[in-house]
Amino acid sequence: MSQETSDKEEFQNNKDVIEVETKSGRQIIVKYYLESTKKLLFTNSYPSNYLVASIKKNIERFFNIPFVNIILKLGDAVLNNEDKIGDFQTDNFGVLEITLVFSNVHLKLEPEDVAQIYQHVPPVLPDVLTVQVPTEDRGVYNVVVEVENKCIYKPNLGGYENTSTGIEYHNAYSQTGPYLLKKNGLVLAHRDSQTPSTKNKTINLAMSKATQVTHIPQGGDKILIPRPYETAEERAVRLDIPGKVRFIQKCYRAWKLKKKVKELSLEYKKRMSKQTQDDLQEQIREELRFKKDLTNKAFPMDAEDFDMLYSMIERWKRAEIKRISQEYCGPAKIVEFQVLLDKEIELLHSIDKVRQTISDDIETRKEVRFFKSIGMPIRWNSEYKNLPIEMDTLETQKGRDYFQMYKSIGDKNLSVDEKVDLYTKIKKYFENHKCPTVVELNKLIDRMCTLLARGMSKSHYLTVEHMIEKLMFHHFQLPECNEGVTSRLNKLKEKSMENKLVCCRSCQKLKSMDSFLINARMSKTNICNACQCLNKSEDPCIDFTPYKYILKQVKKYEAEHHSNTSVAFIVTVSDVFYIMDKFWHGKSALSECNDISKLRLVRWNVNEQWSPWNCLPLTVDEGKAHLRIKILRDVYDEHFMSEVFNKLALAKIQFKQLIFVENCLEKN
Template sequence: MSEVKGDDEDKIAQSTQPGENSAKLPPEDGGEAAQPERCATDVPKNVEEAETQADLPDDNEQPRTTETSGNSVESDVLETAEEAGAQADLPDDAEQLREPQGAENVGNSTATVKVVLVPEGHVMTVAFAIGLSIQELKRHLASELRVPPDVLRISVDGRAVEEQQSLMELGVRPHGSTRMEMSSTNPTVHPLRPVRLPEHDSMPDVITVRVQTDDGAFQEVVVEIERARQRKAFLGGYRHRLTGTQYHHAAVQTLPRRRADRGVVVFSRDTQTVELKRQAQQCPVTVSTQMTGIGWHVPPLLSPVQVICLQSFARRWLAQQIVGQLRRQRDRRLAWLDLQKRRMTEEKEEQLRDRHQRWLNPQRREDFNLLYHALEKWRCEEEQQINSTLRGAERKAALCSLLEQEMQFIAAIGRHRIIVQNNNYDKTIRNFLDKCAAPHRWRAADGRLIEMDSQHTVRARQLRDLYNSVSQSPADQEQRVYVLMTLKHTVKEHECQLTRDIVDLIDRETDLMARRVKEASLEGLRKRISTLFLQYVKTPAFNPEVAKLLQVPQNPSQLKNNMFFCRNCQHYLCSADFSPATTDRLCGRCRDCSHVDNIARSRIDFSCYKNILGRLRADEQRLKEDAKIPFLLQVEDVRYLVDVVWGSRSAIHAGSNLYNLVFVRWESKKDWSPWNCILLSKEETSAHLEVHDVHKVYETTFICRIKHKHMLARRHFSQIPIMAKYLDSRSAAALDNQLVCKPVTTAREKHVADPTLASAQ
């Protein structure tokens, strides 16, 4: 809807297009632009105004006129050049301007001002009172362009205009039009740009509306259209599907009809609201009464003896409930203790069975270390007994016999080790080939396991099956010949020295089998064929899937950067052949050399220390997911802590069973570290974990002894760079002050040692 305001306060309802803005008179008109005395034929129009109006939209885009209450309103937006020429011949109204009232009306009359923005060339059209000054025009335009008024400069026909001059002094006639140029004195900081480009809006800025007054005369009113800052909300109606025109409901555009006042109050808040009051009352003494009523019989009062009897029964029932609850808690506690005891007993028995099984049938390197450790323990006991009971030649003879027995045990362990190595070698080769032939697997979004075979996995599977057939003992001669021919055709696909050697060996075995040579004589030849074919399978050029499983990289540059020198065996080995250690003591010795040295001299069993480290890591990861220090320690570090720092004994009851000792936190609120730990047995661990403040539970002597062990551990691990960063500066300074050994000198020794003081005496 568009609303036109005049002195006659007539409202003109117009049907608008979608997104059309409301129109109203400018505030400079003062509501006096539409006078009943002035007729539409008395307003002169010049040719320039006609040209300006000619640029406005066509008649089909103008707002529609509606008839309300018998008053016809005719909206004339455009005027042609012929009408302007016809109105130019009308008599001049200079006589009317001579009157004082006419002069005041002329000052309040509006004119169309077209402002050209230099140098962009955009045109702004605004309706402005001709009695106002150029300064007021600058303020109005500055608010529209959002720039300071001081930077605007207005000129007419190339000459600057003073701010005190008005539009009427510049020759602008009422309801006429003029053209001005406006530029900015500081175009870099404040450029002149229109807020809304003309191509984005097809609605004119100023329109002329012809209004019919009460006496039947017509009067033309210049109306400036204000741009709405936001899209008009659709409040109900109809929309044309083809043109998009919106037709609003009349109830939406008009105020609701007011009902006539009947003089009687129909709606009252007093009749609809209930007043509530709340007030609490309390008797001075809480009492209760019993009284007989209809349908209710009150028995006579009880005697004191009966009351005492009832009270005793009630107290007995309450006591039974409490005792029953305590009994159930005791039974649960005893059952839990019994369960823990059985669990620990079963765990110990399982450890003994496992250790016994490892003694009887060792399969891993740790199992053989356990055998050598038991052998060393037996040798020390026998040697100690010989030294304590025998002397002279008998002692030497007993020691020689002991040495021969030790050599026999070592030889027996070595023979069993060779057998286990052969079996483990076959298992290792088969696991290696199975990994190469395994299909690619991944987990789908729905949780299903998806497998996919590629050409490389199919090739690896064929080579694996062929290797298994070649390695097995043949059932008959024909089957062996068929396997050898298949192998021969397979390796002939690639011509190299390795394949030529395999083909020569196959031809040799075929010739010997044709001559009916015994199977035992062919065993060595068949092992050579299996070994060469395994080398063929491990070559990435023949089996591409094997490249990702080889320990030695095929790229020489990677091999060079990953090789280290072993000082014992004088070999260059990859980093995987060296055991990781926190300290620098074992970095120059490979795993095999360390194992041989342990068998020859120390014969230490690291399985117990490995179990302690594994349990420590599991417990700390359960308490804190980002625990770091337990995962930086190695088995050798745990052995130093257990044997050197804590003496291989529990801190409380001095238990020496290494398979029953565990490391826990000394102060439960701090992270585990070698300087915040205590070595206890599994039975003592549960009681220590319930202690919140160790200073209130343990004695001062015991705490000092534990602190001393922490100081020793801190001194040892502070020399390791990766562990030193977890020590704060205050702990390091205190460590230096406590561990530096200084000689204690008495006063007498000091006087004697100081020659200056001695001469003075």
């Protein structure tokens, strides 16, 4: 025992052993084994009151293993998180052997991994050693030694990295710890112990003496062997600099050629892909246009749709007349013409019936729009913060009352008694009005009440009811009868007519420019749109749908080529029809294709902007080929070009008004 005590004191004096614990001490040494390999992972010591949960947290912190996946076993028993480490039975040396198990099979921990972690991570876990001390009386004596690591680690303050060698240089420093004083009786806190003493010593030999040394070769020395003399011409031949330059140029040109070919290949693929997409989109647009035309023919809604139907009937009639004239003669021909006339009358009657229905719907929508405009509150934005203001006047309230009265007349769900009461209220409302419209309205109301009282069917009084609606609407429009309801609309209308007005030669009325149909061949306005519709029956109906599409394609092409001053944005659909019908007779200039849906008006001279005197009709494929021509005389013969020039000169005469407009656009 005396030898053991002396050994322990010797360890404490030399500072090799920081702390010695035996079985009776407060510290408990824990050795961790892996269940699968039964290998020792690491060793640590804990106080006796340390919880198992704290041990798991330490393992989670140092080895990056989730807390929930850590299981500690002592033998076959699983340790709970609330257990203390001192509650378990240790061996004679105060060592507790615990098996480390992971609930997740993918988690693994080997002794090599622990050693690597100890190497790169500052070791905060103290090392525990079992030292065997030989004695004379007891033989070998085992002493448990816990070594504390008091190293001072450098803080990470950034640094630099050598890109060629990969060595990192940190901007950090480390100071040594305090000096451990040895109690040997020496006084170190003194001036003599802190002041170094200087000494003079000769290190170089005198000039009069010589020294002989043996040369020791180094690894970096370079041994030069003399060679024969080489002239400049021989050196130039040996180096062959021009040949090497030619080789470099050849390689560079080959690389440049490959790069250019690759770029052109990518550009070719890109353009081919774009061309395919454009063709697909063009095909889709053609299909949609065809479907739209079929829909407009089956369900016409505006004047253009009905003109399309009338044009179809006219073409069908001409084809039938031609067929009958070729196949029949005599009485059979007369009978066939009679059948054709009956079919034409039937078709026109059905179209007029649909047109009248749509016209009535449009008229009803106009009337509803009128009542909504007179009943809408006045709105404007104030000068203060641009706040919206809405004012409901007596006139707008009266306008809404008129609208309710007008809607009640057209209500089809009213019974006979309710209709009689309604007409009685309307007659009472107009009893103070003495205008001719009200007098006629009262007569119609009395007749309507008489028909309802006698139980007549709806077909007998439907016309009278419709006349009452029209007279009421006309009465509400009169400024002298509607109590100022339409005064605001009349003021807005007068304000819009402050601009230049034009007198129609047919109806002799002053109208704005919006009421006239204008084309590029006109020098002054003549007849308004209303009079044009009345005189339209004298001229055959023209289907402007394909010509509208031709004009749309022309504008699209000019916009894509940035021709913003082109007169294509000024001409109308009637001008395109005039060009196609009068100059080119509705045929292609090359193939004489007369299918107007397949024709396009393309530039004659590709380098100039589109105009009526710089265009010709071609099919889609012909137009694409024509636009790729750079010199026209190399492709077309003199006869064809002379015909084209004559027609273009005629177009320039007919559209002479556009020449001045084009010059103004180019100047601006």
